[in-house]
Amino acid sequence: MSYFTTACMVRQSKLLVVFMAALFGITTLTNNITDYTAYAEYIGRIISMSDTIGNDSRRYRAISSPLFHHRFYWALITLEIIFTCSFIVGTYQLYRNLAAPHGEFHAAKKFSIIGFITAIFAYQTFYIIILNEWFDLEYSKQANAFKWAQTHIQYMFFGIIYLLAAKDT
Template identity: 65%
Template sequence: MIKLTTTCAIRRSKVLVVLMAGVFGIFTLVNNYTDYTAYYEYIGDILSMSTTEGNESRRYRAVKSKLFHHRFYWTIITLETIFTLCCLVGTYQLYRKLTASHKEFRGAKKMAVVGLTTAITVYYVMYIIILNEWFDMEYSTNRNAFDWARSNLEYMFPALIYLTLENEN
């Protein structure tokens, strides 16, 4: 039987935090693949600015190209796939090093750090900066993923900070 120490609890919690990000990624990817058309149309509406209101002076930013819409959406899916796989592999690597030395456990964080950083890139750069700030997603009455992206960031960024803390000696 393993004695539950503070170090043991902290390490296990870090494994769980990364696992939850990976599971979120799995569900997101399943949605993206099984309902591609609906999500593609969602992204296309934002990029073409067809559902935004009160932004006539910024309409020059709209991109109407269906090819660009597909490529942009596939960029999101690709980055989400990378973050999901990295978080799942990172979970496995951390789990394998639960009882290892501090140095080995710290070294096992690499893939999880890459995964969480990629997730932050997706939700901050792709959604908050590009879709929201440039394409005015926030002004869409029915195509606004700003709160969803922000809630993902509110998990991923603190998870990355917590994971990288050197508090599991």
């Protein structure tokens, strides 16, 4: 396959979308692990509802256990490790199959799909459903990760839709 055909450009753009998701995962993991204390404290403040405003009637939801805060944060980090590794493998698989027949290139998408679905699950479940809807993340006086999570969920949805919908024959 020539590298300057439309089909090859579509394939290369899909590779780039997955590669950018892998870079996001790598930088997010690096931040979460190298500055663990700051991020764990942030998660703890949200779960304990100690810096949210206007939610007195919902304070019964707060969980003040530091052990729970750390376990919650490590569950999120574990999902980030899974989707980051999936994106890295997916990037490699797509790169290796850029010039392969359609069926082989399509089969090479499986790790990228796992990465996108895991990332969507992690951010939708942990940030939007649990932290925002249950623990009122959106009402935090400090840094508010609600918009951050929404932005990344949107990118992951765009990525999986583009990966699967655009024709790459």
